[in-house]
Amino acid sequence: MPKIDSIASSNKIEKPQKQVSPNSRTRRSVRPEPAMKLPEELKKLKEDLVEETPAEEPKPEVPAPVAEKAPVEEPKPAKPELPQPRRSVVFIGSECYPFVKTGGLGDVMYALPRALTKQNCDVKVILPKYKCIPQKYQDLMVYRGAFEMDLCSDGRRFYVGIMELVMDGVVYDFIDNEEFFSYGNPYTNLVDDIPKFCYFGKAALAALNYMDWIPDVIHCHDWQAALVPVYLRTLFAGTKINSAKVMLTIHNLRFQGVYNIETIKYWTNLPDFVFNKDALTQNWVDANMLKGGLTYANLITTVSGTYANEIQTPFYGEGLDAHLRYHAGKLRGIVNGIDVELWDSSTDKLLAEPYSAKDVIEKKKANKLALQEQLGLEQDENKMVLGLISRLTNQKGLDLVNDVLPSLIDGNTQVVVLGTGDRQYEDAFRYFENEYRGQVCSYIAYDEGLAHRIYAGSDALLVPSLFEPCGLTQLIAMRYGTVPIVRETGGLKDTVLPYNMFINEGNGYTFDRYESGLLLDAINRAKTLYFTGRQYWDEMVLRDMAKDVSWENSARHYRALYLELKP
Ligand code: ADP
Secondary structure, three states: OOOOOOOOOOOOEEOOOOOOOOOOOOOOOOOOOOOOOOHHHHHHHHHOOOOOOOOOOOOOOOOOOOOOOOOOOOOOOOOOOOOOOOEEEEEEOOOEOOOEOOOHHHHHHHHHHHHHHOOOEEEEEEEEOOOOOOHHHHOOOEEEEEEEEEOOOOOOEEEEEEEEEEEOOEEEEEEEOHHHHOOOOOOOOHHHHHHHHHHHHHHHHHHHHHHOOOOOEEEEEOHHHOHHHHHHHOOOOOOHHHHOEEEEEEOOOOOOOEEEHHHHHHHHOOOHHHOOOOOOEEOOOEEEHHHHHHHHOOEEEEOOHHHHHHOOOOOOOOOOHHHHHHOHHHEEEOOOOOOOOOOOOOOOOOOOOOOOOOOHHHHHHHHHHHHHHHHOOOOOOOOEEEEEEEEEOHHHOHHHHHHHHHHHOOOOEEEEEEEEEOHHHHHHHHHHHHHOOOOEEEEOOOOHHHHHHHHHHOOEEEEOOOOOOOOOHHHHHHHOOOEEEEEOOHHHHHHOOEOEOOOOEOOEEEEOOOOHHHHHHHHHHHHHHHHHOHHHHHHHHHHHHHOOOOHHHHHHHHHHHHHHHOO
8 A cells, every 4th residue: 555655734635544445436556666766767867858856956065175276267158147036836737748748738838837947937847647658757757645635525535646757947746546547548538537637626736735835826727727726716725725826828718628517516526606607607507617717817828919819709719708808807918939949940850951041041942852752742942832730620721721722733833731630621632632743742640750841841831720829830930941821810910920022021921811812812922922032032031030939938928927926
């Protein structure tokens, strides 16, 4: 039986008293003993970018032995001063690269904490310990403690184990419970996911009390962690963790965690007053976890300023626009960045010819020829290649692309599509490939390497989304000197400045209304400059490569909000 280290500090948590009976639904994980790492393991650990030394416990400095005549040392470059004061933040969310990732949330949960450590933030990330986390990371986790927690309205109690791993100055705590997290994927279906995330939100707060790690700010992400603010101000009101402020970030409003009130009442045992039309209840019969979180959060953020405004309108509001308008005073938008080390064309080993801003114009041609060869397109460096890298769903504006595609194929233009998703779009793109052999390639798959080569080998990238909270592909495209052609929505509007031919300024081409004629017009404007004003096109390529799309800027904005919450 696992040893329990100490009594959890939440008044809702007690030491388990006895072995769990075989027919109890609460299952426990085997606790690995904390072990010293062997040298080989340490080496591997470094390869995986994993650091063993916890950032939160700096070792005392040992004074260096004094040499008789100290050699003259080169003056070391001064360390950049960290912004003051230091802030402690805990991220709570359902996925995080490299442990588990299904979409953009996984990227943010990975990159933002790392960027925040450089902004003098002490960051902990709490995640579910899914079975699908690669074994090499599971092997590096160290047991941090365990306790039992009450959860359901009938008094059922559940095991909460905490496994810890430290990587690049960020502490990751994984909530361990095999009953909830032993499925293959993080998300299965709502019937299973609702109890899973009712448990996870409460367990995360209980774990913070248990570890006595009380941060300045709790930063929750999407509906899976949206009950955290609700639990915090109700069931945890009398506990230490209630001194923290709480922020909730919406990465995609389309997903909200909605289920009938009875089920959510049963799984949370939250007091009746939270099942109120201004908090969790929607349409009289359902409870909406995200809606409740928005009510109880001190601040709400989303991943671009434009999306923050859009979601307050019926068209983009996914049924929560009125609720968001009511809470508009505490709603902000901060655009995402991209990992500029991962997306660096000068060191990218996946490219035929890595390149920097110095040789992009020449080397892009070489990458284009290699891409054309790989995909069976007619090899010609003078053709304009339009790329599209996307999940194939209606969010991504593919109906517009299907409408205009035949008009694009003019003997001087090629189209490369990479994506998987809805059958109707997959089939449509296969049809076009067949119809325009040698000029259109539809690669229906998820392929990281090919994505890199398309970013490098294309001249322009299409992102005509119906809605786009932030969007990463346009940011990656710009970093790779590929001109984005986007619809002016969400983060696309905030990150792509439209080209102005009169003052030779801008990063790409944009259009506003969701109409195929406007997309075609934007592409034709791009073609005109590409074929008749190449010098100006090349200048735009260089402007795009010079644009700051890193996380640093965003991290500074998040830090400012943390300070706004707790000066
Ligand atoms: P979303 O999160 O809505 O899918 P984003 O633009 O935020 O859209 O992120 C998409 C990310 O997934 C980008 O990094 C893009 O390169 C990548 N991606 C999308 N489809 C594919 C694919 N078929 N193969 C490889 N990478 C893909």
